[in-house]
Amino acid sequence: xxxxxxxxxxxxxxxxxxxxxxxxxxxxxxxxxxxxxxxxxxxxxxxxxxxxxxxxxxxxxxxxxxxxxxxxxxxxxxxxxxxxxxxxxxxxxxxxxxxxxxxxxxxxxxxxxxxxxxxxxxxxxxxxxxxxxxxxxxxxxxxxxxxxxxxxxxxxxxxxxxxxxxxxxxxxxxxxxxxxxxxxxxxxxxxxxxxxxxxxxxxxxxxxxxxxxxxxxxxxxxxxxxxxxxxxxxxxxxxxxxxxxxxxxxxxxxxxxxxxxxxxxxxxxxxxxxxxxxxxxxxxxxxxxxxxxxxxxxxxxxxxxxxxxxxxxxxxxxxxxxxxxxxxxxxxxxxxxxxxxxxxxxxxxxxxxxxxxx
Amino acid sequence: xxxxxxxxxxxxxxxxxxxxxxxxxxxxxxxxxxxxxxxxxxxxxxxxxxxxxxxxxxxxxxxxxxxxxxxxxxxxxxxxxxxxxxxxxxxxxxxxxxxxxxxxxxxxxxxxxxxxxxxxxxxxxxxxxxxxxxxxxxxxxxxxxxxxxxxxxxxxxxxxxxxxxxxxxxxxxxxxxxxxxxxxxxxxxxxxxxxxxxxxxxxxxxxxxxxxxxxxxxxxxxxxxxxxxxxxxxxxxxxxxxxxxxxxxxxxxxxxxxxxx
Numbered sequence: 001x002x003x004x005x006x007x008x009x010x011x012x013x014x015x016x017x018x019x020x021x022x023x024x025x026x027x028x029x030x031x032x033x034x035x036x037x038x039x040x041x042x043x044x045x046x047x048x049x050x051x052x053x054x055x056x057x058x059x060x061x062x063x064x065x066x067x068x069x070x071x072x073x074x075x076x077x078x079x080x081x082x083x084x085x086x087x088x089x090x091x092x093x094x095x096x097x098x099x100x101x102x103x104x105x106x107x108x109x110x111x112x113x114x115x116x117x118x119x120x121x122x123x124x125x126x127x128x129x130x131x132x133x134x135x136x137x138x139x140x141x142x143x144x145x146x147x148x149x150x151x152x153x154x155x156x157x158x159x160x161x162x163x164x165x166x167x168x169x170x171x172x173x174x175x176x177x178x179x180x181x182x183x184x185x186x187x188x189x190x191x192x193x194x195x196x197x198x199x200x201x202x203x204x205x206x207x208x209x210x211x212x213x214x215x216x217x218x219x220x221x222x223x224x225x226x227x228x229x230x231x232x233x234x235x236x237x238x239x240x241x242x243x244x245x246x247x248x249x250x251x252x253x254x255x256x257x258x259x260x261x262x263x264x265x266x267x268x269x270x271x272x273x274x275x276x277x278x279x280x281x282x283x284x285x286x287x288x289x290x291x292x293x294x295x296x297x298x299x300x301x302x303x304x305x306x307x308x309x310x311x312x313x314x315x316x317x318x319x320x321x322x323x324x325x326x327x328x329x330x331x332x333x334x335x336x337x338x339x340x341x342x343x344x345x346x347x348x349x350x351x352x353x354x355x356x357x358x
Numbered sequence: 359x360x361x362x363x364x365x366x367x368x369x370x371x372x373x374x375x376x377x378x379x380x381x382x383x384x385x386x387x388x389x390x391x392x393x394x395x396x397x398x399x400x401x402x403x404x405x406x407x408x409x410x411x412x413x414x415x416x417x418x419x420x421x422x423x424x425x426x427x428x429x430x431x432x433x434x435x436x437x438x439x440x441x442x443x444x445x446x447x448x449x450x451x452x453x454x455x456x457x458x459x460x461x462x463x464x465x466x467x468x469x470x471x472x473x474x475x476x477x478x479x480x481x482x483x484x485x486x487x488x489x490x491x492x493x494x495x496x497x498x499x500x501x502x503x504x505x506x507x508x509x510x511x512x513x514x515x516x517x518x519x520x521x522x523x524x525x526x527x528x529x530x531x532x533x534x535x536x537x538x539x540x541x542x543x544x545x546x547x548x549x550x551x552x553x554x555x556x557x558x559x560x561x562x563x564x565x566x567x568x569x570x571x572x573x574x575x576x577x578x579x580x581x582x583x584x585x586x587x588x589x590x591x592x593x594x595x596x597x598x599x600x601x602x603x604x605x606x607x608x609x610x611x612x613x614x615x616x617x618x619x
Contacts, residue, residue, distance in 0.1 A: 034618050076580045086582030093584070112618040204560065207506040220559070227554030229510050257554070292514040295525060295552035302526050304514065309526055320526070 027119040036113045046113035053106030060099035067091035188356035192349040194232070194252040196330060196342040201233040202279070205253065216339030217256075219275055225296040228256040229282065232342070251350055253282040254330055255292050256340075257312055259299060265314045268347070272331040274340065279330040280316050281350040284308055286323040288352045301327065324353060402477070409478030412471055416452050425482055430456070437548065438485020439476035444544035446472045450551075458528035459551060486547045486557070494539045496567040496574065504572030507565050511556065519589035520576045525552065533588075535577055539570045 036043040067088070077087040128134075150157055178187075201216040222228060232252050238245040261276040272278075280301070284291050289305040299313035308321030316327030328350050331343040349357055414423065420431030427433030434442070445451035449463035467475070476488060509518060515531035517523045522533035529552055534542065546566055549555035556566075587594045 036618070079584075082581075082585050084580045085584045086580060089582050090584055108614050112614075117618065205510050206565070207503070207510070217560075221557075222560060223555045223557045225549050225555040226557065226560055227511075228560050290514075292511075293525060293531075294554050295529065296549055296554045297552050298526070300526050304523065 024120040024122055027121050029119055031118050034113065034117065043114065046109065050106045050110045050114070053102045053109065057099045057102035057106070060095045060102065064092060064095035064099060067095055186356075188354065191251070191351065191354060192357075193345055194350065195234040195248050196232050196252055196254075196345045198342065198344050199335060200342045201335070202230045202254070202256065202332065202340045202342065203233050203235070205229040205231050216337075216341075218338050219277055219334065219340060222256060222258045222277055224258050224260055224276065226256075226258050227292065227294045227296065229292055230254050230256050230279070250283070250288075253290060254279045255282050255294065255301075256332075257294055257296070257299075259296075259313060263299065263313055268315050268326070268329040269331055272329055272343075274332050274334060277332065277340070278312060279332045279342070280310075280312060281328045281330070281346065283351040284323060285318075285325040285327060285350075286321070286352060405474045405477045406481050407478075408471075409474035409476070412467070412475050413478055416467075417475070420453075425479065434479050434482070436483040436485045437479060439480040439488045440486040440544040441548035441550065442476040442479045443472055443488050444541060444548060444550055446475060448541055459530060462532060486544075489540060489543045489547070493563055493567075494543055494570070496539060496571040499564070499567040499571035501568070501571045501575050503565075504568030504570070504575075507561075508569050508572050511561065512569065515553070517590065520573055521588040521590055534573050537573065539574065542566075542570050542573055 036046050071088045071091055073086075073088050075087040076084050077090065078084050079090070082090075145151065203214050203216060206214070216233065217228070217230070231249065231254070235245065235248055235252065238248055256277055256279050258275075258277045261273070264273060264276065264278070267273055267278065282290050282292060284303040284305065286303065286306055286308050289303050291301060291303045293302040293304060294300075294312070295302070299311060300319070301310040301312050301316070303309070303321065303323070306322050308323035309319050310316045310323070310327045311319050312327070316329055318324070318326055325348075328346045328348050330346055332340055333343050335341045413421075413425070417431075417434075418425075420428060421434050422428045422431075425434040427435075445460075446467055447465055447469075449465040450460040452466075453460045454463065465472070473488075479485075480487065508520075515523060515525065516534055517531075520534035522531050524530050531553070537545075543566055545553060546556040546561060546569070547558070558566075561569075581589075585598075587598055
């Protein structure tokens, strides 16, 4: 039961029979010699190949340095298939890659063609520990049990088990934060309402400043077949608070589409459209990707994440994909100044399902 | 000659000869047909009549004799000159074969012919006009603003770097890497195929110019790392590594493992 010996690393005994000291025994199978073993010319050729590869590696190292010094970092070059690429990166990558590749390839070629390839026997050790080692471990355990008195003091044993059982409770208690926000509101309620409410004007989403001076949209602006990503006017109040801005955007973002009113087969409430303009949540009901892949001829809304497809001409119903709920619709109308407004908040939580929603 | 006789029996020779013959015939035809004189500028009325003639020849079988639409193609009444120019100049119309989507291809009409057909369709009912050079001038546009607008309005289908992407049932949003400013403007204005319409009220000219400036910036941007892989990002790059590079590594491992002869 000796440990790994140095003989594993020593050269192979090329002759059959008992190995010389420091050599592994040759396996008792038929060995087929290589061309380089029998033909000295082939061996010379292999030698030149290996040396040639090492020389090529040196050549590419020199080329790398030359490319590094001489090629402008911002220069570009056209390469077929690849297109327009950075000349410096391309040259550095190719030369460095070739330099290391030819060191490896030369080493492999050397080993395959010139180093001995006779089959040898290498003994492996057993995986289990020696009997005396396992016995000693068992004895140590028994001694610890005896000396600690674990079996003799039942009250200590029970209180220790009790302490260990109670220790994870603080970790569980902190999970409460997941459903009770610091502000005191239940997250299920937070998720269930957005900034939309009766009379809230609809403004187009045109970036972070959400449109200074934009007061709203009039129905005539939106053509049949049109698509507008939009937000509630109240989003402007969060202009200087990016966190709040993103929070509200994540729930209140909608898309407005307009179709010929005769093409609307159903919607989620009577008269929820305005002259063919329909407002739907922009947040997929599957896992909450923002979606606006609207095909204006089929009225399909496709989520790029998992291919859930909603039919906006038919209540936003799911016609394909993993989404379990239809796309929430926002009832809209116009105010006395003629701007498009919401007529209420969403009637159901937007975005993916959550525990309390069922 | 023995050399040639020997080579003649190789399978690739037939393909090479066929390719050569096609090149000669096609090249010869192109050289001859290019010598035809360009159609001279036409007056407005003759332009409309010429457009109608071309329409009846090339488009009416699907869109109807009065452009009223048939089962095979939508009505063209009110689509405007911009729509006709976009569809025909990019080669999408006439379609080569019915399918989920009309792909862009080499257009078969001259500029004059396309303008004539546009004029005829525009004469049927008012619709979006072909954008003027002034509308297409994006030299003063803000590329960063264009990027924001692109991500809000376009990236959902055309992908954040304009590489295009899949839609439903075999339809797709094409790559924007070869689109000209005029094509981009006209596409936004008219909503070709299933693309929604972004008219000048919902997306004013200045915003359209910003979007065009952003797409132009994307088109000009080199790919310093080499293969851009459609600029689709880490998922595609990872997939490329897992397939192409792993295949190369396995090939190297096999070479290392093969016993030398």
